[in-house]
Amino acid sequence: MQSIIVENISKRYRIPHHKKTTLFQNVIGIIKRQLTYEEFWALKDVSFEVKTGQAFGIIGRNGSGKSTLLKMLARVLYPDSGSVIINGKVASFLELGVGFQTELTAQENVYIYSSILGITRRQTNRIYEAILEFAELKKFEDMKLKNFSSGMLMRLAFSTAVHTNPDIMLIDEVLAVGDELFQKKCMEKIHEFKKQDKTIIFVSHALDVVNQVCETAMLIDGGRVVSIGHTDEVVRNYLYMLDHQRSTHSSAPIAAGTRFTDLLQSDGNLALMTSYQAEKIIGVAADADADVLCSADYLVLSRFRTDKTGGVNQIRIRCSSPGNVKLALYTDYNGEPGMLLNAVQTGIPVADGWNNIPFPQTLVSFGAHYWLAFCSDTDVVDAKTSSGFTRRFKQASFNTFTFPNPAGSGFTADTSHYDLIAGWG
Amino acid sequence: MITAWKYRELIRNLTLVDLKNRYQNTALGFIWSLLSPLLLALVLYFVFRYMWGQGPDFPAYLLVGMMAWRFFANGTTSSLYSIVSKASLVTKVSIPRKIIVLSNVLSNLISSLLEFIVIIPILFMVAGNLPTTILLFPLVFLIYFWFVYGIGLFLAALYVYLRDLNQIWEVLVNVLFFLSPIIYPLVQISDKTMPYYLLNPMTEFIIIFRDLMIYGNMPSLYSLAIVGAASLLAYIIGNFTFLKLQRRFAEEV
Numbered sequence: 001m002q003s004i005i006v007e008n009i010s011k012r013y014r015i016p017h018h019k020k021t022t023l024f025q026n027v028i029g030i031i032k033r034q035l036t037y038e039e040f041w042a043l044k045d046v047s048f049e050v051k052t053g054q055a056f057g058i059i060g061r062n063g064s065g066k067s068t069l070l071k072m073l074a075r076v077l078y079p080d081s082g083s084v085i086i087n088g089k090v091a092s093f094l095e096l097g098v099g100f101q102t103e104l105t106a107q108e109n110v111y112i113y114s115s116i117l118g119i120t121r122r123q124t125n126r127i128y129e130a131i132l133e134f135a136e137l138k139k140f141e142d143m144k145l146k147n148f149s150s151g152m153l154m155r156l157a158f159s160t161a162v163h164t165n166p167d168i169m170l171i172d173e174v175l176a177v178g179d180e181l182f183q184k185k186c187m188e189k190i191h192e193f194k195k196q197d198k199t200i201i202f203v204s205h206a207l208d209v210v211n212q213v214c215e216t217a218m219l220i221d222g223g224r225v226v227s228i229g230h231t232d233e234v235v236r237n238y239l240y241m242l243d244h245q246r247s248t249h250s251s252a253p254i255a256a257g258t259r260f261t262d263l264l265q266s267d268g269n270l271a272l273m274t275s276y277q278a279e280k281i282i283g284v285a286a287d288a289d290a291d292v293l294c295s296a297d298y299l300v301l302s303r304f305r306t307d308k309t310g311g312v313n314q315i316r317i318r319c320s321s322p323g324n325v326k327l328a329l330y331t332d333y334n335g336e337p338g339m340l341l342n343a344v345q346t347g348i349p350v351a352d353g354w355n356n357i358p359f360p361q362t363l364v365s366f367g368a369h370y371w372l373a374f375c376s377d378t379d380v381v382d383a384k385t386s387s388g389f390t391r392r393f394k395q396a397s398f399n400t401f402t403f404p405n406p407a408g409s410g411f412t413a414d415t416s417h418y419d420l421i422a423g424w425g
Numbered sequence: 426m427i428t429a430w431k432y433r434e435l436i437r438n439l440t441l442v443d444l445k446n447r448y449q450n451t452a453l454g455f456i457w458s459l460l461s462p463l464l465l466a467l468v469l470y471f472v473f474r475y476m477w478g479q480g481p482d483f484p485a486y487l488l489v490g491m492m493a494w495r496f497f498a499n500g501t502t503s504s505l506y507s508i509v510s511k512a513s514l515v516t517k518v519s520i521p522r523k524i525i526v527l528s529n530v531l532s533n534l535i536s537s538l539l540e541f542i543v544i545i546p547i548l549f550m551v552a553g554n555l556p557t558t559i560l561l562f563p564l565v566f567l568i569y570f571w572f573v574y575g576i577g578l579f580l581a582a583l584y585v586y587l588r589d590l591n592q593i594w595e596v597l598v599n600v601l602f603f604l605s606p607i608i609y610p611l612v613q614i615s616d617k618t619m620p621y622y623l624l625n626p627m628t629e630f631i632i633i634f635r636d637l638m639i640y641g642n643m644p645s646l647y648s649l650a651i652v653g654a655a656s657l658l659a660y661i662i663g664n665f666t667f668l669k670l671q672r673r674f675a676e677e678v
Binding site: 076100103116119121 | 434437442511513514515516518520587588590593675676
């Protein structure tokens with residue numbers, strides 16, 4: 001039984017050279033003959049099928065057509081050609097919204113949303129408490145949504161969507177807002193959904209979550225399907241594609257003994273990030289006292305490359321005193337943190353000296369790829385956005401440390417107050 | 426019609442929320458909303474009562490005309506905004522989008538019915554009795570509803586693409602107000618202009634409402650046919666325009 005059958009859909013947007021939104025402008029436009037426009041195919045000949053009970057991931061870069069596709073599955077946008085067949089009640093969770101009106105209260109919105117999905121008032125009365133309880137918003141039921149924070153809105157939307165018992169759920173970037181605790185609740189709910197044999201379409205940049213939730217995935221780029229298949233494989237294709245798309249950079253190995261400062265470019269970016277290529281992990285390390293190193297909250301650790309079989313077993317962190325650190329792994333995107341590929345691991349206990357932290361198994365399956373690892377011992381929580389990292393990274397003034405030499409002997413920092421960075425795995 | 430039944434719960438919810446917002450959640454809100462038309466009627470009464478040789482039933486004449494007009498003016502104007510102002514119902518969920526306009530016109534219908542109920546005692550006081558023809562009021566009002574709904578669909582769909590339509594429509598509504606026999610009697614229109622004057626379907630509606638509620642005249646089949654045809658035409662054009670344009674709503678709002 002197929003829940004979703006998509007056949008050869010294409011969607012074309014017309015982008016007029018002179019945007020006309022009023023009758024006046026239209027009349028003027030006709031007189032001046034400003035009727036030209038550019039065509040842009042957001043989707044081109046996309047076909048796929050999703051079986052009932054399947055969790056289906058859609059991945060791709062920004063602007064690849066993921067959201068347009070999801071909106072067509074939600075029947076909000078119409079394709080210019082091709083057909084979409086959907087069997088079952090669809091709850092869509094698009095761009096963090098489910099059709100709430102900000103001028104209405106939480107309660108009114110919940111009732112309206114349920115009636116959109118064809119749920120009677122009596123049934124809604126029954127699930128109403130559960131919705132607000134799950135969203136942790138009971139206190140705010142009579143508040144207008146315009147006064148809600150984005151996190152509250154998202155919680156209410158997600159909670160309402162999952163409690164209305166749909167057959168098919170379209171989920172777009174559920175993890176973008178909301179604290180870690182709520183994200184965990186969302187994931188539990190999604191897994192519960194899977195157990196109930198419901199169909200899930202999951203769009204996310206968090207590839208390890210996609211891998212965890214979905215058995216099957218589809219990669220789209222430039223509005224076309226690149227590959228469909230087992231999630232592992234599709235994610236690997238995706239990472240390969242990313243690697244390939246930026247391969248214009250030269251990547252000469254760095255000579256042993258190179259200093260970080262030598263690699264710093266005038267704009268504050270590290271040249272190292274685009275040129276360093278080591279086939280095996282390089283351990284990374286942080287000072288347990290974050291203030292010491294460039295007074296950044298996060299310490300940039302390293303870029304390393306996993307080989308085809310994963311190849312990396314552990315990340316090494318060296319500390320000057322015992323404590324807890326957090327670690328985040330990003331894909332490397334032109335030397336800048338690309339995507340956060342697994343949740344930031346917090347509270348990793350570390351002892352004096354070198355600590356070995358296992359490389360997440362979920363990421364090993366992605367195969368050969370460049371990574372950026374970040375480590376910090378502070379409690380700053382904004383680990384969700386890479387911009388926080390990037391900014392701090394760029395501001396950081398890397399003093400002179402010696403780059404580790406490939407023989408694996410480690411290295412020494414040449415200023416006395418931090419102990420640092422990296423060793424070979 | 427079948428989809429309307431399927432989504433009756435949604436239509437009901439949207440209509441109620443509309444009403445609640447209009448009256449700020451209180452019964453007093455309804456009274457406040459009545460204040461402005463009643464005051465306007467009062468002013469018009471004092472200004473125009475000696476002009477054009479108005480008879481003693483002029484207050485009733487004025488009130489029925491104004492209340493009928495209000496449903497048209499408010500219903501179409503708020504319909505115009507309905508799709509754009511409820512953008513999230515267009516861009517995030519899939520519902521038959523006509524429902525948004527329908528529930529908006531329905532909430533205006535309810536407001537209008539309440540207003541008519543309020544003026545019935547006044548009509549009674551002015552005339553001394555109420556004609557039995559008033560029983561036909563619901564039927565004509567239903568036809569009137571389709572007329573307003575059709576125009577509402579047309580405006581709501583066009584406004585998504587033409588964002589100055591609200592200003593244009595405001596001017597048109599004002600012009601139409603003076604082109605309809607609301608504050609002046611029909612005898613003021615010269616025989617020569619009369620055929621053109623009657624092209625305005627609002628004229629026929631207002632004449633029928635006055636006949637039913639004040640004078641106790643049965644509307645002629647001819648005038649019923651005219652308003653019926655006008656409503657049907659408005660609905661067909663509105664519906665066609667709406668269905669044609671709604672495919673790209675989500676891209677434009």
